[in-house]
Amino acid sequence: MNALLLRRPASQRRPASRVAVLLPLRDEAHRVEPCLRALLALRGGPAIVVLDDGSTDGTAELVRRVGGDRFTLLSGRPLPEGWLGKPHACQQLADAADADVLAFIDADVVLAEDAIERxxxxxxxxxxxxxxxxxxxxAGTIGERLVQPLLQWSWLTFLPLRAMERSPRPSxxxxxxxxxxxxxxxxxxxxxxxxxRDRVLEDVELARSVKRAGGRIALADGSGLARCRMYTSWRELADGYGKSLWASFGSPAGAAGVVGLLLALYVALPLTVLLGQWAxxxxxxxxxxxxLVSARATGxxxxxALAHPVSVVLFAWLVVRSFARRRRVTWKGRPAWRP
Structure with a gap:
């Protein structure tokens, strides 16, 4: 039902709103160029604001070389006490934007030319x-192919999308x-x-804040609008999930319950076939x-999908690792955890 009801990109109708595309960057010179060139090709003429958050790898120079005067390039201010890096960068971008709609993107996202309009x-x-x-x-490596599809599969499987849109509950x-x-x-x-400001999963928490303020939120299939390769190796993937996966659960006990249920349904129960249980x-x-339904719905x-039990086992391991390491994880030279 979620796959059938999932919102899809709109037609080519030109939107009425003024849009600003906001891109926070910190040490992204090795991978941001495809994102920047895609921004230059966007239709509709949105404002493009980029913030260099203290990069030391030439990110700002790359932005200037690729974008010229097409981008507004900001230099990030020092990180205040009590803030994590990405929320602080995004807030500075929003403060600098004059638009009806704010479109936040990451450095590993490559937009189609009509993505912002649609x-x-x-x-x-x-x-x-x-x-x-x-x-x-x-996903390129085997590790990516085993783990990354669980992103869309998880909310398509366990989150009632239209109920989420109607419900005022921030949770x-x-x-x-x-x-x-x-x-x-x-x-x-x-x-x-x-x-x-101090939330590891600032995207989910922002959606909850919008709900608390009386707003409505929705997920949509953006597979025809943008592509994203978040990680290029197992080490990158494990570290990326390690900094934030623990924050997806309310507590270690909640995580244990969810992971236990996933292992029971998608690993232990299928393995009973080895005992002659055809169920x-x-x-x-x-x-x-x-x-398969998830893959078809999201590109x-x-x-x-055939390796789904292996994917669930790897996910369980990543959850355990994330909880074990959360108090000492850093990301791009900064602490990635707040008590």
Missing amino acids: ATALLEQSGVDLLSPYPRIE LAAAGGQFLLVRRAAYDRAGGHAAV GLLAYGLGVAGR GRALD
């Missing part, structure tokens, strides 16, 4: 205040910071990123079928 049109047509169009997640919320649009008025009412084969088939690889 996503903004969908925001307007749906009547929501915050829209999260999930990009098509690209019923999801969002992806790779590509996120929010109406400026709703952003300001919610307190902006200042309201989530295990049915359980495996249902798990794979769910992954993923169908073949990778």
Whole structure:
């Protein structure tokens, strides 16, 4: 039902809102150029504001070389006490933007030329205040192919999307910071990123803040609007998940309950086929079928669904590792955890 009801990009109708595309960067010179060149090709003429957050690898110079005067390039201020890096960068970008809609993207996102027009049109047509169009997640290595598809599969499987849109409950919320649009008025009412200054999952927490302020949020299929390769190796993936996966759960006990349920449904039950219990084969088939539905709905690889039990085991290991290391994790030279 979620796959059938998932919001899709709007038609080519030109949106009425003025849009600013906001890109925070910190030491991204090795991978941001495709993102920058895609921004130059955007239709509709949105304002493009880039913030260099204390990079030491030539990121700012690359932005100037690629974008020239097409981009507004800001230099990030020192990180204040009590803030994490990304919320602080995003707040500075928002403060500098003069637009009706703020479109936040990450350095690893490559937008289609009509992405901003179509996503903004969908925001307007749906009547929501915050829209999260999930990009098509690209995966190259085996580790990426096993773990990354679980991003979309998790919310398609366990989150009632239309109920989330209707419900005022902040706890019923999801969002992806790779590509996120929010109406400026709703952003300001919610307190902006200042309201989530110390949150590791600032994207989800911003969606919750919008709900608390009386706004509505929605997820959408953004696979035709943007592509994103978040990590290029198992080490990068493990470190990336390690800094934030623990924050997806309310507590270690909550994490244990969720992970235990996933292992029981998608690993232990299928393994009963080895004991002659053919219901295990049915359980495996249902798990794979769910992954196939998710892949079809979000532009993923169908073949990778066959390894779903292995994916769940790796996810469980990543959750345990994230909790074990959360108090000492750093990200790009800064602490990635706040008590």
